[in-house]
Amino acid sequence: MYRTTKIFVKEETRLGRYFADLSEKTNNLYNVCMFYTRQVMTGVKKTVKTENEQHVFDVIAQALPEINKIKEQTYENKLAKGEHPTSPQYRTFPTEEKWFLNWYYVTDILKASNNVDYYALPGQVNTAVLKQVNDNWKSYFALQK
Numbered sequence: 001m002y003r004t005t006k007i008f009v010k011e012e013t014r015l016g017r018y019f020a021d022l023s024e025k026t027n028n029l030y031n032v033c034m035f036y037t038r039q040v041m042t043g044v045k046k047t048v049k050t051e052n053e054q055h056v057f058d059v060i061a062q063a064l065p066e067i068n069k070i071k072e073q074t075y076e077n078k079l080a081k082g083e084h085p086t087s088p089q090y091r092t093f094p095t096e097e098k099w100f101l102n103w104y105y106v107t108d109i110l111k112a113s114n115n116v117d118y119y120a121l122p123g124q125v126n127t128a129v130l131k132q133v134n135d136n137w138k139s140y141f142a143l144q145k
Contacts, residue, residue, distance in 0.1 A: 026129055028117040033133040036109065037101050044099040060093065063112035067091050070112075100137070103130035 009016045036056050043053030071088040078085040091108060094101070101109075107130055110118035118126055
């Protein structure tokens with residue numbers, strides 16, 4: 001059996017303010033990821049997109065060349081070191097058939113677009129939040145069936 005201890009931290013303390021700030025930044029990143037995925041999901045099927053959908057598609061269109069360039073450079077660097085990497089898997093623009101943005105894709109977009117919410121948190125927290133969003137979407141679609 002595991003034992004747990006509850007620790008209450010007053011928000012007025014330095015540690016309490018840190019936890020509140022971290023929670024707010026985590027929530028912002030979660031919302032950004034949900035927003036991007038939702039806008040792509042609804043916008044990919046439309047010919048005339050809303051302003052929000054168009055913004056997300058523009059961000060993706062701007063980020064894709066940089067993302068693929070980084071993937072190519074990484075591949076070439078590994079080859080130069082004498083490693084035997086698998087060929088790079090380039091990101092493609094979302095289509096009606098393949099529109100879902102997995103957490104790898106969203107990470108690449110947020111890095112390439114220098115998203116403030118992404119860089120406001122430690123790397124492990126970013127990864128955990130994006131994986132949680134990914135799992136939530138997968139669960140949602142599983143329940144729709």
